[in-house]
Amino acid sequence: MPPLLDVRGLRVYYMLGDEAVKAVDGVSLKVEKGEVLGLVGESGSGKSTLGLAIVRLVPHPGRILEGSVLFKGRDLLKLPEQELSKVRGGEIGMVFQDPLTSLDPLMRVGEQLVETIMAHSQLTKEEAKEKAVKYLELVGISAERFYDYPHQFSGGMRQRAMIAMAISTSPSLLIADEPTTALDVIVQSQIMELFQSLREKLGLSVILITHDISVAMEVADKIAVMYAGHLVECAPSETLYDSPLHPYTQGLLKAVPNIELKDMKLVYIPGTPPDLANPPPGCRFHPRCPRAMDVCRREEPPEVEVGETTVKCHLYR
Amino acid sequence: MELLRVENLVKYFPLEKSFLERLLTRSRRYVRAVDGVSFSIERGEVFTLAGETGCGKTTTGRLILRLIDPTSGRIVFDGEDITDLRGEELRRIRRKMQPVFQDPYASLNPRMKVGEAVKHPLEIHGIAYGSEAKQIAMEFLEKVGLTPAEKFYSLYPRDLSGGQRQRVAIARAIVTKPMFIVADEAVSMIDVSLKASILELLMQLKREMGLTYLFITHELAVAKYISTRIAVMYLGKIVELGPAHRVFESPLHPYTKALMAAVPVPNPRRRKEKVKLKGEVPTAPVDIPPGCRFHPRCPYATEECRREEPQLAEAEPEHLVACHKAMEL
Numbered sequence: 001m002p003p004l005l006d007v008r009g010l011r012v013y014y015m016l017g018d019e020a021v022k023a024v025d026g027v028s029l030k031v032e033k034g035e036v037l038g039l040v041g042e043s044g045s046g047k048s049t050l051g052l053a054i055v056r057l058v059p060h061p062g063r064i065l066e067g068s069v070l071f072k073g074r075d076l077l078k079l080p081e082q083e084l085s086k087v088r089g090g091e092i093g094m095v096f097q098d099p100l101t102s103l104d105p106l107m108r109v110g111e112q113l114v115e116t117i118m119a120h121s122q123l124t125k126e127e128a129k130e131k132a133v134k135y136l137e138l139v140g141i142s143a144e145r146f147y148d149y150p151h152q153f154s155g156g157m158r159q160r161a162m163i164a165m166a167i168s169t170s171p172s173l174l175i176a177d178e179p180t181t182a183l184d185v186i187v188q189s190q191i192m193e194l195f196q197s198l199r200e201k202l203g204l205s206v207i208l209i210t211h212d213i214s215v216a217m218e219v220a221d222k223i224a225v226m227y228a229g230h231l232v233e234c235a236p237s238e239t240l241y242d243s244p245l246h247p248y249t250q251g252l253l254k255a256v257p258n259i260e261l262k263d264m265k266l267v268y269i270p271g272t273p274p275d276l277a278n279p280p281p282g283c284r285f286h287p288r289c290p291r292a293m294d295v296c297r298r299e300e301p302p303e304v305e306v307g308e309t310t311v312k313c314h315l316y317r
Numbered sequence: 318m319e320l321l322r323v324e325n326l327v328k329y330f331p332l333e334k335s336f337l338e339r340l341l342t343r344s345r346r347y348v349r350a351v352d353g354v355s356f357s358i359e360r361g362e363v364f365t366l367a368g369e370t371g372c373g374k375t376t377t378g379r380l381i382l383r384l385i386d387p388t389s390g391r392i393v394f395d396g397e398d399i400t401d402l403r404g405e406e407l408r409r410i411r412r413k414m415q416p417v418f419q420d421p422y423a424s425l426n427p428r429m430k431v432g433e434a435v436k437h438p439l440e441i442h443g444i445a446y447g448s449e450a451k452q453i454a455m456e457f458l459e460k461v462g463l464t465p466a467e468k469f470y471s472l473y474p475r476d477l478s479g480g481q482r483q484r485v486a487i488a489r490a491i492v493t494k495p496m497f498i499v500a501d502e503a504v505s506m507i508d509v510s511l512k513a514s515i516l517e518l519l520m521q522l523k524r525e526m527g528l529t530y531l532f533i534t535h536e537l538a539v540a541k542y543i544s545t546r547i548a549v550m551y552l553g554k555i556v557e558l559g560p561a562h563r564v565f566e567s568p569l570h571p572y573t574k575a576l577m578a579a580v581p582v583p584n585p586r587r588r589k590e591k592v593k594l595k596g597e598v599p600t601a602p603v604d605i606p607p608g609c610r611f612h613p614r615c616p617y618a619t620e621e622c623r624r625e626e627p628q629l630a631e632a633e634p635e636h637l638v639a640c641h642k643a644m645e646l
Binding site: 188220 | 513537565578581584
């Protein structure tokens with residue numbers, strides 16, 4: 001069976017004057033049905049741009065230059081805008097970091113949900129309302145809060161409402177960009193549990209975009225690591241944890257503070273991520289890489305398959 | 318030797334009333350941000366205040382820095398009661414205690430060269446002027462790892478990465494050679510690959526300059542790496558306080574336990590059963606529950622917890638907890 005989502009060779013640049021910021025530079029990625037993919041990277045790695053490019057929402061002055069996004073066999077990059085807008089918010093749901101900017105403050109939460117459902121279906125208002133109540137309950141908001149305004153909700157409830165809205169159109173893919181970053185840890189873990197249960201109940205595929213590899217490790221089946229516009233490693237979570245192959249992934253896993261570890265050693269990756277208007281030649285990680293070779297300074301590494309892992313590194317050629 | 322002591326520190330912020338409320342009622346309502354907090358910090362310690370949004374940790378830090386005035390309580394710093402200091406006396410104290418804040422994008426003046434930003438406190442405090450001050454500022458840029466200092470001196474914040482900006486903020490905090498640093502979420506916005514390098518810098522400066530830290534954070538995993546002691550706050554009160562290794566290894570308060578269990582661990586096999594907590598912390602603590610503040614969310618709450626507020630008491634040497642049930646759990 002072909003994957004639900006198949007991104008191939010995607011290139012997205014931000015055009016700033018005569019400079020091009022190479023935010024996503026040749027990324028390929030697959031998401032299977034019912035799979036949770038953790039898309040992990042630090043600020044400026046291109047993970048959010050990738051998420052937006054999948055549904056062609058890259059903000060100005062960003063441009064999708066190359067590649068294809070096959071969703072259920074159709075290339076979303078070639079779809080007419082009208083058809084795409086049915087997919088976006090329909091078959092593909094989206095959840096962003098800050099629910100307050102995504103919810104209309106002047107409209108009751110339940111009514112926003114009804115509006116969304118009606119925009120993507122033929123249901124009557126009554127039917128849509130019934131469905132809205134059902135989805136609110138599914139994400140853990142009781143029906144009596146239907147007529148509340150967003151400001152009457154706590155941060156966690158707003159994010160739940162956003163998730164209800166995103167899944168109310170029965171999508172098969174949910175793209176969640178830092179959905180818990182603005183929330184406290186206890187609420188974060190409640191929302192992560194919600195994602196798990198939705199996946200089980202609805203057979204939903206999820207792309208979870210996060211800067212926090214720990215969050216990804218807790219919920220994702222597969223993790224894709226981005227660095228400076230490149231996808232450097234992609235593997236099942238346990239494989240990535242047991243045997244990370246890319247020196248960046250290795251460094252990242254050592255740098256993550258772990259509340260369960262007794263051995264308290266502070267490790268970090270020297271240097272800083274490159275300027276994506278002028279990325280270093282060859283492998284973009286080579287200036288910070290402890291194992292950089294001559295070839296790394298000259299040639300962009302190919303994507304190599306090692307067991308279940310795909311890694312973009314000269315070490316494994 | 319004690320460097321700082323706060324006694325029963327309280328800070329209430331009055332709530333704005335609506336027009337109707339103003340007509341109908343004379344009573345004022347308050348956000349009880351800090352509601353009776355006491356602790357002391359030893360010289361050379363890294364004392365951490367941890368907790369979720371709205372628990373009062375940042376307000377406590379601002380009270381100690383005397384950026385805001387307490388409603389009641391006492392702050393004793395370096396043997397001196399600084400609670401009511403004003404003007405010149407307050408400035409004298411400020412030279413000895415400096416803040417480092419979360420957002421290096423907001424805490425640096427975008428129009429000021431970073432070297433000037435580091436030099437500025439020297440002139441304000443009358444420590445050095447002109448080329449002498451510049452010399453000292455360069456020394457401190459070097460000290461925080463921004464080398465070559467000549468180059469960094471004349472850059473603007475926009476030319477720097479987040480990590481480098483935070484180094485500037487740290488240089489500015491230590492340039493007056495303080496003894497005490499209040500670091501409020503100082504590494505929270507730093508990317509994980511660089512976070513440890515900033516923490517390491519803070520620890521190195523602590524050794525070199527004999528600093529004491531009040532480290533305020535919501536990131537428990539980070540706190541674990543650097544703290545000597547930790548206090549966990551909930552709705553304006555400390556619920557647990559003790560040596561960091563004890564609190565992390567065997568937390569006593571149900572809230573601390575839930576908080577620690579909720580921290581994600583970078584290990585896919587540790588999708589553990591978590592202590593389930595109902596609800597969320599109210600965003601502004603106005604209507605504080607009677608008895609134990611945590612009882613509406615506590616899985617172990619009894620009648621006693623609903624009635625009587627537990628006091629912070631020693632459960633084992635130096636390990637304090639405010640919970641009626643702590644010893645039974």
